[in-house]
Amino acid sequence: MGVSPNDSVLDDTAEARPVKRLFIADNSALANALGGPNPTLTSQALATRTAEKLIT
Numbered sequence: 001m002g003v004s005p006n007d008s009v010l011d012d013t014a015e016a017r018p019v020k021r022l023f024i025a026d027n028s029a030l031a032n033a034l035g036g037p038n039p040t041l042t043s044q045a046l047a048t049r050t051a052e053k054l055i056t
Contacts, residue, residue, distance in 0.1 A: 001029050013053045014046065025050035 002008025005017050014029050016022040025047045027039050 001031075014050045015053070023050050023054065 001010045001012060001014060003012060009018075010016055010024055010029055014023050014025060016024065027043055027046070029046060030042070
C-alpha cells in the first residue's frame with residue numbers, strides 16, 4: 001500500500017492499481033505481510049477500512 005504508483009501495487013484504500021475494483025483486505029496488503037506479533041487487530045482494521053471504502 002502506498003501513495004505513489006512507482007513504489008506500491010495498492011493505493012491507500014487497498015485497491016489494486018492495475019485492476020480497478022480489486023481490493024486486498026488482509027495482511028498481504030502490508031509491506032511486511034505481518035502487521036506485528038499478533039496481526040489479528042491489524043487484519044480487522046484493514047478489512048473494516050476496505051469495507052468502508054466499498055460502500056462509499
